[in-house]
Amino acid sequence: MKEDWWPDLLAHIPIEDPWAEPDVLVAEIRSYDDPWIPGTRILWSALIPTAEFDALNGQLIAFNYEVESTGRPGPGRNVAGSVNPRFWIGAYTDGRRIECEPLILGWENHNHSAMVLDPKFAMTYGLMPRALNDGSIHWDNPAEPEFDVARVSAPSIYADLQQSGARATVSRDYLQDYLSLRGMELVQVYWESRHGPVDAAADALLGDRQQANEKLRTREVDVRRRREGGFFAQVWGARHMARPGPLPITNNPLEEAGLSWPGIEVPVTMTVAQRFRPWDHVYVRDTVLGIYEGRPGFHIGAEDGHVGYGNQWSVGPTRRLGRDVIQLEVRKLYEGTPARVVQHFHDHAVMPTPELLSAQSHQARNVGVRAKELVYSVADIGVMLCGLAAMFGLDAVGTEDYVGLDRAWLTHNGWWNGSHVEPILHHIPVDLSRADFLTRCLDLDKLLIEPLAERRLRPLVLAFGTPADKITDFRGLKLLDRLICLCNVAIDAALVPWQAGDEILRRYAEDGSEPSRPLVKLFALSDLRQAAGHRKDPDIVMPSALERFGLDMNAARGGWGLVLDEVYDQLSAQLAQIHATLVGVMRIPAR
Incomplete structure (x- = not known):
């Protein structure tokens, strides 16, 4: 049997290259759910000193495929001082055993198989565990910060x-x-079995035999014909993954090798960065913010796009340009900022074109501008609702009791800190997916519609008088819509609501209002929110909802980002009109 021979059922193994992925698969227990070629795989990763590895001279078949341990003490063996728990992956050669370090520790109990990240690896980088709802443990480096450095799933x-x-x-x-710090080689050890109806390579090897077992330099292969028809194949083996080399984490690559920024002629190292002046800038897409948004410990400047992590580092001063570009000072970016943060920003760098540097770009609307308009528009509506309630003699309450936001609090504490505001500040990529678009609509609903207080708006509507129709099932949005309808009737007829409420109700019952549904775009947002929550079929709801925004599905051919921009803008315009209506009704002169 040649060294490169594999049965067809296992031919995927030699073409696998886990090291090519930014997150390397280092352990796996799985059953294949393919009904035609079911099977099982067990895979672990061993660390072996370079000298020991070289001594094997490529005979990787020496490795065992399992993590071994001293195990649990049994009855009759519980002698004080007799247990020294340890783990290893064994390699057996020349009559001796090499105990290699497993990168992932493992053990079984009943029908559960656990995986645990080696504490020595975690301690070396100060990694902190973070438990997820699915039972997995993710390990983060909060000092950088970098997340998901290691991910270990729940037991199998x-x-x-x-x-x-x-x-x-x-x-x-x-x-x-x-590996470089430890002087270790990384070897993956595995066992896999598969069976299926066809295996031409195994059939040719077996000829008239029922079974063949071959030991090669890197693996042992066993193939056989199944009594019920078809073939069975299994392999015990190992493969060399990586060896000591560079130190991409411990060393700062910016000390020696600089980054080539668009618009800057020389690579920028830490030393070169110090030569720049405050007016020397680099430019990045605001997609750079994606890994920081929504994560605890980070502060992202709502209006300028700067990023800070606790009191450890901050990227600033910054400035937003155009729809989705952030301007940064070169020197400040490199000062006191972790090298991998600088590299992350570099990954999103763009060329400073004349269009980007134009006066129009400085005035362009971005997600910060749009979000600020929405927040203050809602808060201003709350102020006017409080004023209207006072004119009717209703109980005095704060604006947050009507709309969930307090105008004075926002001004003092920062509008970006308001309830439900943070998610709508997230960057909006042009190629936003439909699913993410709907999620953002849900976030907008939580800010604009969900806080509308039924218990406050209903008394305000009833203050006009007893309506001709039934409104007992109206909730916040419908109550606000009815209130604005009545206010429009009052403005058109110059009738003071708290003096002529019955007449306003009569005219509304007979003729309606103009427009008949002044909150049409908020209702469209509510429908999109229900599509996001799977209460309604998105394919049915979205065309109708977008039509009320003057849009259609074709507007999203290049992604849903620009569609979301338009939704933000039109919602702002509608909120401004609601505010103007409430201002107008308050200004009707008393008779």
Whole structure:
């Protein structure tokens, strides 16, 4: 059998290249759910000193495919001082055993198979665990900060001849750094079995035999014909993944090798950065903010796009240009900012074109401008509702009791800190997906519609008098819509609501208002929100909702980002009109 021979059922193994991925698969237990070629895989990763690895001279078949341990003490062996828990992956050669370090520790209990990140690796970089709802543990480096450096799933459960599956991944850069610091080689050990109806390679090898077992330099292969027809193949093997080399985490690459920024002629190292002046800038897409948005500990400037992490570092001063570009001072970007943060910003760099640097670009609308308009528009409506309630003699309450936001609080504490505001500040990529567009509509609903207080708006509508129709099932949005309808009737007829409420109701019952539904775009947003929550079919709801914004599905051919811009803008315009209506009704002269 040639060294490169594989049965067809296992031919995917030699073409796998886990090291090519930024997050390297380092452990896996799984059952294949393919009904035609079912099977099982167990994979672990071993660290072996370079000298020991070289001594194997490529005979990777020496490796065992499992994580071994001292195990749990049994009855009759509980002698004080007799247990020294440890883990290893064994390699057996020349009559001796090499105990290699597993990167992921593992053990079984009943039908559960657990995976745990080696504490030595986690401690080396100060990684902190973060538990997710699915039972997985993600490991972060909060000082950088970098998230998901390692990810370890919940234990695999064996039931009905199937493994539910468990896996672990580690950042390739961190893994390379660790190998270099330790002087270790990374070897993956594995066992896999598959069976299926056809395997031409196995059929040719077997000829008239029922089974063949071959030991090669890197693996042992077993193939056989199944009594019920078809073929069975399994392999025990190992593959060399990586060796000591660079230190991408421990060393600061910006000390020696600079980054080439668009518009700057020379690569910028830490030393070169110090030569720049405050008017020397680089420019990045605001997609750079994506990994920081919504994460605890970060502050993102709502209006200028700067990023800060606790009191550890800050990227600023910054300035937004155009729809989605952020301007940064070169020197300040490099000062006191982790190298990988600088590199992350560099990944989103753009060329400073004349159009980008124009006066029009400085005045362009971006997500910060749009979000600020929405927040203050809602708060201003709350102020006017309080004023209208006072004219009717209703109980005095704060603006947040009507719309969820307090205008005075926002001014004092920062409008971006208002309730439900943070999600609508997230950057809006042009190529936004439909699912993300609907999620953003849900976020807008939580800011603009969900806080509308039924218990405050209903008394305000009833203050005009008893309506001709039934409004007992009206909630916040419909009550606000009815209120604005009545205010429009009052303005058109110059009738003071708190003096002529019955007449306003009569005219509304007979003729309606103009427009008949002044909150049409907010109702469209409500429909989009229900599509996001799967209460309604998006394919049915979205065309109708977008039509009320003057848009159609074709507007999203290049992505939903520009459509979302338009939704923000039109909602702002509608809120401004609601505010103007409330101002207008308050200014009707008393008779």
